[in-house]
Amino acid sequence: MSPDILRYAAFTDGSVGGNPAGVVLDAGGMVEAEMLAIAGAIGYSETAFAFPQEDGSLRLRFFSPLAEVAFCGHATIATAIAITESHGPGPLRFDSPAGLVEVATQRHDGELWATLTSPPASSRPATENELGETLDAFGWQRDVLDDRYPAHVGFAGNHHMIVGLRDRATLSDFDYDYDSLAASMSHHQWTTVHVFAARSGSEFDVRNAFPPGGVREDPATGAAAAAFGGYLRTIGSPVNLEVVLRQGQDMGSPSRLLVSIVPGSESVRVSGTARVISAGADDRVGGR
CATH class of the missing domain: 3.10.310.10 (Diaminopimelate Epimerase; Chain A, domain 1)
Incomplete structure (x- = not known):
């Protein structure tokens, strides 16, 4: 069964721009080769894969089309906004290869904002x-x-x-x-x-x-x-x-x-918004 792949542009300037990221909210059971293949097929600079844990938290892994990346800010923001759109604003905790990443989401002037707290900078x-x-x-x-x-x-x-x-x-x-x-x-x-x-x-x-x-x-x-x-x-x-x-x-x-x-x-806090993009839109914005 193919995973449900969401596409968001994170750190938008109002309703435009931003950096496209793929988001897979339930990657349970997926192996590295599968995630790398999906990231390559999507073609964005990164795709985030979320693994739900028994305690209700999420483990995140990030893949570019070429390799796994320890931490990706814009894909973290995109993931947080995707979750918030379904479950409402609040605090989130992600376990990543770079360590624990906490994200707070809130609605401000009609927009959803996400603020990540980075690993030590x-x-x-x-x-x-x-x-x-x-x-x-x-x-x-x-x-x-x-x-x-x-x-x-x-x-x-x-x-x-x-x-x-x-x-x-x-x-x-x-x-x-x-x-x-x-x-x-x-x-x-x-x-x-x-x-x-x-x-x-x-x-x-x-x-x-x-x-x-x-x-x-x-x-x-x-x-x-x-x-x-x-x-x-x-x-x-x-x-x-x-x-x-x-x-x-x-x-x-x-x-x-x-x-x-x-x-x-x-740590440092990085904040931004995100918008949904459709499949095929905004692809390969940063293409070689």
């Missing part, structure tokens, strides 16, 4: 070799970098290279040698390369390269957003901070992610 300065390989893949010189935001490798369930640019125009010209960056990311075990330009201290334009997922770019990346929150905390931004990330505009899929850094917690 942190970052460290990128090495000269890591930064050099990244710049070479994008064809950039060091003068494109924003000195206020040093390059780091962030973590919030997955590792992400984080690079700040001085000019939005450079971000608009985002392009890279796919094979070269994919090889570098595989070597360093990065999930995305998170490139951003600051609009202000609380609003950023971001783009994410995602070769490990088999796509050139992701239009909304919750896991990278959480890592970015940990990065801002590490480099000395205020600890009680909420920032807005604008992603996907350059792809024609505008997305909005709210990132909250909470005092006294190593």
